[in-house]
Amino acid sequence: MSKRHSAKYKLDRAMGENLWGRSKSPVNKRSYGPGQHGQRRKSKVSDFGLQLKAKQKLKGYYGNITEKQFSAIYAEATRRKGNSSENLIGLLESRLDAIVYRAKFVPTVWAARQFVSHGHVTVDGKKVDIGSYRVKPGQVIEVKEKSRSMALVLEAQQSSERDIPDYLEIGDRGFSVRYVRVPELADVPFPVKMEPNLVVEYYSS
CATH class of the missing domain: 1.10.1050.10 (Ribosomal protein S4/S9, N-terminal domain)
Structure with a gap:
């Protein structure tokens, strides 16, 4: 692992x-905590x-x-x-790496920052490789053309584990999203x- x-x-x-x-x-298999004492009764x-x-x-x-x-x-x-x-x-949720994950460009939040830092993403057509970059409502985040056939991108898009939230507007066959609005907790x-x-x-x- x-x-x-x-x-x-x-x-x-x-x-x-x-x-x-x-x-x-x-x-999913063991809901108790890690270690030899993980199954002990939980104290207040x-x-x-x-x-x-x-x-x-x-x-x-x-x-x-x-x-x-x-x-x-x-x-x-x-x-x-x-x-x-x-x-x-x-x-x-306005962080670029968070939006890349929400948009299902990659399968995990751990992969999202690496995906951004390796230069696979553009914001309004310009390459941005900083995961903490703050995206503004109305901006469009897109996977570069040459990166769209990567295995982890295809894996993420085919996954049924999660849905894309409605504060992202999907475009270009799922390889781009527009950040519609800053979400609230309930969203x-x-x-x-x-x-x-x-x-x-x-x-x-």
């Missing part, structure tokens, strides 16, 4: 949930523990975001007008319950 797959499945086990809704997740979790888990789950879901990057995104979410937890989700097709309000509490406490 590759290091990337190992890390992904380790997070699933640690959270006790199938974060990405994938059929191969070990949680403190408020801080719940907040920490919510933060780890949301941060981990996006695959390659460091703690420094994630806390910076939170800081911007709180600076913006409106609900901080909704702002946090909107900022995360995002998370396979598990995400609690950005607890993440805000974690950082503000």
Whole structure:
């Protein structure tokens, strides 16, 4: 098993949930935590523990975001007008690598950043190779012509594990999408319950 797959499945086990809704997740077979003590009766979790888990789950879901990057995104979410937890989700979903994953250009969030960094994607016709690039509503993200026959692209498009959300408008035979609007929490097709309000509490406490 590759290091990337190992890390992904380790997070699933640690959270006790199938974060990405994938059929191969070990949680589908064993819902208890990892290690020799994983099957012990769970003790009551403190408020801080719940907040920490919510933060780890949301941060981990996006695959390659460091703690420094994630806390910076939170800081911007709180600076913006409106609900901080909704702002946090909107900022995360506006990342280019997140949109590449949502558009089903690649099969996993882990592959999305690598796909972007290797120069397979354009935004409004210009190559962008930074996964954290913030896409604005109305911009069009497209897989380069020469990259469309790649095995992982074809695998992702043929997968029935997830659907493309309605804040992305599909075009050009599924190889391009237009970012229609910044989504709210209720719009995002998370396979598990995400609690950005607890993440805000974690950082503000």
